[in-house]
Amino acid sequence: MAIQSAPLNEPNRxxxxxxxxxxxxxxxxxLGPGLFWLIAFFALPLAVIVIYSFMTPGSTGRPELxxxxxxxxxxxxxxxxxxxxxxxxxxxxxxTLLCLLIGYPLALFVIQAPPRWRTVLLFLVLIxxxxxxxVRTYAWMVILQxxxxxxxxxxxxxxxxxxLLNTDGAVLTGLIYGQLPFMVLPLYASIExxxxxxxxxxxxxxxxxxxxxxxxxxxLTMPGVAAGSVLVFIPTVGQFVVSDLLGGAKVDLLGNLxxxxxxxxxxxxxxxxxxxxxIFMLVLTVGVIFYFRxxxxxxx
Amino acid sequence: xxxxxxxxRTAATPLVVQRRRSIAANLHAAFSIAAYVFLYAPxxxxxxxSFTTDAFGARLTGxxxxxxxxxxxxxxxxxxxLNTLQVGIVSTIVSTALxxxxxxxxxxxxxxxxxxxxALLYLPVVIxxxxxxxxxxxxxxxxxxxxxxxxxxxxxxxxxxxxxxHIAFSISFVxxxxxxxxxxxxxxxxxxxxxxxxxxxQTFWRVTFPIILPGIIGGALLAFTISLDDxxxxxxxxxxxxxxxxxxxxSQVKRSITPKINAISTLMLLVSMTLVLLSQAVQRxx
Amino acid sequence: xxxGIAIDLRNVxxxxxxxxxxxxxxxxxxxxxxxSMLGPSGCGKTTTLRMIAGFEYPSSGEIHLRGKxxxxxxxxxxxxxxxxxxxxxxxxxxxxxxxxxxxxxxKVPQPAITQRVxxxxxxxxxGSFGTRRxxxxxxxxxxxxxxxxxxxxxxxxxxxxxxLGALDLKLRKEMQIELKGLQERVGITFIYVTHxxxxxxTMSDRIAVMERGKVLQIGSPTEIYERPTCRFVADxxxxxxxxxxxxxxxxxxIGNDYGIAITTADGLTVRGVSPQPIKTGxxxxxxxxxxxxxxxxxxxxxxxxxxxxVTVERVSYxxxxxxxxxxxxxxxxxxxxxxNTRSTLDRDAYWQAGESGYLWWPAENxxxxxx
Numbered sequence: 001m002a003i004q005s006a007p008l009n010e011p012n013r014x015x016x017x018x019x020x021x022x023x024x025x026x027x028x029x030x031l032g033p034g035l036f037w038l039i040a041f042f043a044l045p046l047a048v049i050v051i052y053s054f055m056t057p058g059s060t061g062r063p064e065l066x067x068x069x070x071x072x073x074x075x076x077x078x079x080x081x082x083x084x085x086x087x088x089x090x091x092x093x094x095x096t097l098l099c100l101l102i103g104y105p106l107a108l109f110v111i112q113a114p115p116r117w118r119t120v121l122l123f124l125v126l127i128x129x130x131x132x133x134x135v136r137t138y139a140w141m142v143i144l145q146x147x148x149x150x151x152x153x154x155x156x157x158x159x160x161x162x163x164l165l166n167t168d169g170a171v172l173t174g175l176i177y178g179q180l181p182f183m184v185l186p187l188y189a190s191i192e193x194x195x196x197x198x199x200x201x202x203x204x205x206x207x208x209x210x211x212x213x214x215x216x217x218x219x220l221t222m223p224g225v226a227a228g229s230v231l232v233f234i235p236t237v238g239q240f241v242v243s244d245l246l247g248g249a250k251v252d253l254l255g256n257l258x259x260x261x262x263x264x265x266x267x268x269x270x271x272x273x274x275x276x277x278x279i280f281m282l283v284l285t286v287g288v289i290f291y292f293r294x295x296x297x298x299x300x
Numbered sequence: 301x302x303x304x305x306x307x308x309r310t311a312a313t314p315l316v317v318q319r320r321r322s323i324a325a326n327l328h329a330a331f332s333i334a335a336y337v338f339l340y341a342p343x344x345x346x347x348x349x350s351f352t353t354d355a356f357g358a359r360l361t362g363x364x365x366x367x368x369x370x371x372x373x374x375x376x377x378x379x380x381x382l383n384t385l386q387v388g389i390v391s392t393i394v395s396t397a398l399x400x401x402x403x404x405x406x407x408x409x410x411x412x413x414x415x416x417x418x419a420l421l422y423l424p425v426v427i428x429x430x431x432x433x434x435x436x437x438x439x440x441x442x443x444x445x446x447x448x449x450x451x452x453x454x455x456x457x458x459x460x461x462x463x464x465x466h467i468a469f470s471i472s473f474v475x476x477x478x479x480x481x482x483x484x485x486x487x488x489x490x491x492x493x494x495x496x497x498x499x500x501x502q503t504f505w506r507v508t509f510p511i512i513l514p515g516i517i518g519g520a521l522l523a524f525t526i527s528l529d530d531x532x533x534x535x536x537x538x539x540x541x542x543x544x545x546x547x548x549x550x551s552q553v554k555r556s557i558t559p560k561i562n563a564i565s566t567l568m569l570l571v572s573m574t575l576v577l578l579s580q581a582v583q584r585x586x
Numbered sequence: 587x588x589x590g591i592a593i594d595l596r597n598v599x600x601x602x603x604x605x606x607x608x609x610x611x612x613x614x615x616x617x618x619x620x621x622s623m624l625g626p627s628g629c630g631k632t633t634t635l636r637m638i639a640g641f642e643y644p645s646s647g648e649i650h651l652r653g654k655x656x657x658x659x660x661x662x663x664x665x666x667x668x669x670x671x672x673x674x675x676x677x678x679x680x681x682x683x684x685x686x687x688x689x690x691x692x693k694v695p696q697p698a699i700t701q702r703v704x705x706x707x708x709x710x711x712x713g714s715f716g717t718r719r720x721x722x723x724x725x726x727x728x729x730x731x732x733x734x735x736x737x738x739x740x741x742x743x744x745x746x747x748x749x750l751g752a753l754d755l756k757l758r759k760e761m762q763i764e765l766k767g768l769q770e771r772v773g774i775t776f777i778y779v780t781h782x783x784x785x786x787x788t789m790s791d792r793i794a795v796m797e798r799g800k801v802l803q804i805g806s807p808t809e810i811y812e813r814p815t816c817r818f819v820a821d822x823x824x825x826x827x828x829x830x831x832x833x834x835x836x837x838x839x840i841g842n843d844y845g846i847a848i849t850t851a852d853g854l855t856v857r858g859v860s861p862q863p864i865k866t867g868x869x870x871x872x873x874x875x876x877x878x879x880x881x882x883x884x885x886x887x888x889x890x891x892x893x894x895x896v897t898v899e900r901v902s903y904x905x906x907x908x909x910x911x912x913x914x915x916x917x918x919x920x921x922x923x924x925x926n927t928r929s930t931l932d933r934d935a936y937w938q939a940g941e942s943g944y945l946w947w948p949a950e951n952x953x954x955x956x957x
Contacts, residue, residue, distance in 0.1 A: 015658045027409045034402035041468040045439030109332035131572040132529040135565040139342035238428025255430050277431045492674035494661040497691030510678045
């Protein structure tokens with residue numbers, strides 16, 4: 001298997017070439033199949049809806065030629081859609097903010113716990129996340145229904161029963177419940193890297209706790225905040241299960257509209273739905289780039 | 301909210317300040333415990349109420365296993381469970397194989413377009429499920445149209461399309477887990493094996509593979525869990541006559557709230573939690 | 587055709603991108619010798635070792651093992667074994683399985699393997715540890731397993747990459763003696779990489795001092811210490827004073843060397859020796875080791891080549907010796923080491939800052955550096 005080495009002062013080209021060939025076949029074999037699958041069944045489908053978004057809906061709702069920009073036009077002008085965006089974005093922001101307000105102290109609590117407890121406590125945050133999302137949303141239906149636990153409590157306290165289900169509040173609760181672990185994990189990772197002696201230094205220099213937090217800790221854990229926010233915001237804006245089950249027909253978000261456009265309406269409207277999904281994808285791409293920029297900054 | 305070590309008690313430190321500090325600490329702890337309650341209460345209530353005798357599942361009026369017994373009689377649920385398991389097993393095997401080889405490629409080789417592949421791998425994790433689901437729906441319809449036109453084969457959505465879709469999103473998760481395992485792997489061990497006479501193939505099977513096996517199993521279990529629990533993508537890629545468990549639960553939930561759903565939900569929760577705990581245990585075994 | 591040369595490196599270069607980690611080195615390592623490569627981090631010693639092992643291939647140049655070119659043979663086909671800095675024991679195998687690995691690759695029949703593994707473990711005094719796992723062993727024990735695992739294959743050369751770096755001082759010194767004894771018993775060529783000069787001086791038959799990819803000097807420990815050829819070697823091994831000036835005169839020969847006198851910047855005449863003839867007028871640096879100069883209150887004997895009146899600047903008491911910095915002339919600070927041969931607490935017995943004395947040494951103690 002040994003190759004003739006080149007004369008003393010010349011670089012050993014033949015050896016380099018055969019090594020490169022070997023590496024390339026190995027790489028191809030390892031990377032190829034998975035890459036093929038991802039391209040064929042992930043990237044390609046995305047390309048398909050890009051194309052569909054520029055086509056006209058036929059009588060069965062399926063896309064037909066000619067190509068047109070009218071779908072995009074409708075999305076930006078018709079009240080139904082504009083409202084859906086605004087409501088979805090608003091839901092996303094509020095959910096993200098509340099997740100942050102709950103998640104940050106929670107992550108801090110886990111970090112400051114004695115080391116033996118830390119993994120357990122972190123785990124306890126994550127376990128619910130790994131169970132079925134549908135089931136967990138259903139659990140809130142049970143609690144919030146008219147003769148459910150929460151109303152029982154309200155009644156017992158002397159107030160009349162409230163309609164808790166099928167409200168914005170119910171949807172919000174379900175969303176926060178589902179997305180909280182996504183916020184806690186990156187925050188935890190970021191706070192864990194934080195050097196707490198910096199807080200002592202700040203205190204030594206005269207900062208009170210609030211100032212120390214705002215000026216030292218928060219800026220330095222910003223990568224975690226950014227990552228967590230992106231990981232909460234994006235799925236929240238696009239979800240439809242929670243708003244369907246906890247919001248009923250009254251809460252119309254992006255996800256619900258998308259579902260209707262592709263399946264439930266009579267007739268459906270695939271091109272319009274594709275355009276809607278595409279706009280959403282653009283928002284997503286910006287978010288992912290933002291996420292990447294912040295994670296690479298973390299590796300300073 | 302920020303805790304540093306409590307100040308030593310000196311005559312100079314007013315009692316009030318000391319007590320205020322531990323009040324803050326207590327509030328923080330109380331808040332965090334409340335957060336944990338918030339996370340687990342719904343699940344516990346769900347489980348608890350699967351045993352109630354109240355037909356609306358709203359109150360705890362008595363204790364019974366009735367609802368669990370009814371599950372077995374529900375033919376739709378049983379067939380849905382079997383289908384879901386089938387999808388889970390097949391998609392796990394394929395996505396684990398594909399994901400492991402991709403992880404090896406990403407960790408061992410430097411090549412142009414590497415960042416592109418990295419981004420492609422991260423997208424399925426970050427993308428909203430509904431966008432992916434709809435794109436698959438559109439894609440399959442498109443593919444079937446072409447197949448019909450060219451070869452006169454008429455296909456519809458069914459188990460196969462669900463399995464294909466599950467593999468597509470599981471690969472990324474397997475890659476993440478196996479890559480983490482590889483990153484902790486000491487490459488000097490491979491050099492040592494080669495130094496002792498093992499060629500590349502032998503080195504992989506006798507040294508590398510056994511050591512990253514827990515990571516691979518962890519990834520497989522994760523992929524299995526995700527497949528079992530998936531709703532959105534299955535919802536849009538399944539076809540008539542093929543029912544899957546999460547979708548079945550969904551349609552029953554939309555009709556009414558009964559403890560029977562609590563029962564099946566409890567079982568699903570148990571399975572998910574067991575799988576995840578197993579996955580973590582296997583990965584920590586080293 | 588090997589002429590007792592185990593490893594022959596000819597004009598070996600290793601380039602990583604723009605950087606030449608190994609820059610045209612030529613080395614011949616003899617059969618059965620304990621050969622060390624010594625230098626600061628980044629000098630190329632580890633890269634060179636890895637090329638001999640087969641984990642890297644030279645960008646150009648040749649490597650021969652007992653006369654056969656092996657520069658492009660993969661590691662698993664070379665009859666060379668390595669002891670890694672981090673031991674690299676397989677965590678999922680027992681100690682015995684680790685040690686047996688190389689023999690299994692060679693398809694040695696199982697009964698023979700069992701026999702040889704037990705002998706190898708006995709040789710490193712770990713006979714009863716065969717069923718344990720690496721993580722159950724201490725650092726020193728793991729290292730011995732790594733040794734056994736390598737030596738059991740009877741390699742033609744054993745490569746050791748800073749194997750003692752992770753051990754504490756006392757254990758390190760014990761292992762140095764053990765390793766040297768082992769090498770002498772087994773008779774295999776050892777190629778040893780270290781940045782610890784004391785280690786290299788203690789254990790080696792010959793040392794190659796390297797810096798920035800180049801070999802600066804190869805020689806026995808005595809040769810390297812007493813006869814450094816360049817400033818880096820004189821400075822890296824032990825400590826040295828460097829006296830710079832221009833050659834004023836060549837004087838009589840002393841032994842095999844040429845006596846020279848140089849004039850320093852502030853006009854002092856310093857005498858030393860040079861291994862090669864030197865022309866007058868050119869710049870030269872004399873290397874004077876601190877233990878080779880003497881500082882006394884009394885005048886040195888008549889005829890001493892170098893005799894200077896100096897003042898003590900600073901004194902450091904190290905316990906076994908005293909290190910004194912004296913001012914020579916106007917600019918130079920010279921370091922002198924004296925062994926504390928007397929056991930006394932009397933302050934007057936030790937040098938104090940501000941005192942004056944005579945600094946003197948024979949010409950042959952100051953070596954002119956040739957590079």
